[in-house]
Amino acid sequence: MKFTIEVGRYNPEGKYAEDAKQGAPYPAPWSSAPARRYQTYEVDLPEHAVVLDALIEIREYQDESVAVRCACRSAICGSCAMWVNGHAHLACKSKLKDFTKDGKTRVEAPPSMPVIRDLVWDMKPFWENHRRVTPWLENKPLPPPMKEYIVSNDSMEELIQEVTCISCGCCLMDCESFAVNKDFMGPHALAKAYRYAADPRDAQTQERLGDYSKHGGVWDCTHCFECVQQCPKGVEPLEQILKLRRMAVNAGYTKNAGTRHADAFAESVKHSGRLNELTLLPKSVGLFNVFGQLATLPSAINMIRAGKLPPIIHKTIPGVNRIKAIFDKVGGRFK
């Protein structure tokens, strides 16, 4: 079967290469993706062939200058993660047939990452962020008789999902927060962070949750589900980030916009059944945060001028007592 492959090539003349230099800022997000050169190849492969088969075919028999990183070819080493038709995928797990769009398959390095050459992108931001979450257990003292720390099956089952991560970087390369915010730890690192924070043997959970609640941590995730969608191993990093948020709030790390937002949200829904947009934003920003409030003022004025001010008198839905009763029963800290 004939397949057409467009390979995003290293362009030493372009901004693309300059940005890959050590110490330089990472390239801008994809909306302003720097110019890159695409080279087209034709390959003849069986119907069941994957993208990586095509790339190896090209490198071995057509153009030895194409740089591609791969190892296991079985979706377990994570080396061949790249952009296939504009999204993060493992080249060895993506069937050409399924990824042929308008008669071709486009492969390239992710624009939100520095590039070493062609399809080989620099994992530096991945590992730097990974290290930021202290990705190891800080052991608790052994319980008597001091032989080993035995954990229950249940507590480990809770962590299986995060343990299956193969560090391929698919989640990070499609992470929309990371694309605009290089301070964000990233879905891969926070999924790993949950794996240690929720481990019953860890002695540093409280400190970890404090660290993860700071700037660049759990609250800088934009909740877009890209990482859940792109992870080839079902780690669902966003779900782990949400669990960390919950753990952090329950551990007392509540002096942040995330917690204020959730609290204001819950209060409004509990008492009226619906969201009070008029008070949600100021309460989330923090009523005594003068600079924060001032920053939102121009957009508030714009909204008022357009006649988009939410009703000053916030209406309650009929039957709100039902909602209150539900909050009273299962509201937890929102009771």
Next chain:
Amino acid sequence: MKVAFHPGCVSKGACPELYVSATKIAGSLGLELQELTEAPCTGAGVLSEQNPELGDSLNALTLAMAESMGGTLMTICSTCQGVLSSVNHGFEKKPERLEKANATIQDQGYTYKGTTKVKHLLWLLFEDIGVEKLKSAIKRKLTGLKIAPFYGCYILRPTDALGLKERPERKTYLEQLIELLGAERVEYTGSGKCCGFPMLTFNRDKSLSMGGNHILEAKDKGADALVTPCPLCHLNLDGQQPDAALALSKPIDTPIFHLPQLLGLAFGFSPQELRLDHHVVSTKRALEKVELKV
């Protein structure tokens, strides 16, 4: 066709133009909307993030109300759609979750059997109302208008909860619709990306640049306007657009239409009837392309 209708908080709050235009176009499509006036906010993922059981119970109540009214629940918000779809999917996969939620809402006289189908207006158009009916409602082709689609995350991801694996065409409805209405569709990479709204209060600058980047890309590709089925995206893309332009130090000035507003224009309603004069970013220049005035 009779459907239960959950308008969502934003269409009753900061985006009243969405509610008005949705109820207007429903008539043209033969949709009889039975509004769930007693249904609570879905929690937009914020409540279930802190308390999954609370999220399940509140949404089970809404789903049970819709179930007793025929079983099809229409949303006009990608976020409401995403949350209700996820809860429904969770109930199906883990019946113990449904059982728990039912134990809570039974005190209020409701039980959810698990049969409600939650469908955004965008899905209803193609799957229940049908293209023929839609075509027959068109009175004015939007020829000459270049529109870029903007879906909003929660109507696209996660795909399993939204039934996109069984119906992958749901990822292309906006593009199809733009063409059906006679407008020209603009292709760009941002159509399925995040508008930045969920991060607005946590990291304002980054949120603004996220949304602003997508509009700029669409504009660069020639878009006169964007269309979105999500009012939260609208709040960030339209409401915050002047601030996003400041954050990116680039002029943007590209109007954002709600899905029912675009439909309404093609169905012959005036821009005023669709409250297109109540946007932060003026819709004037885009409307002039189809010889309409605000």
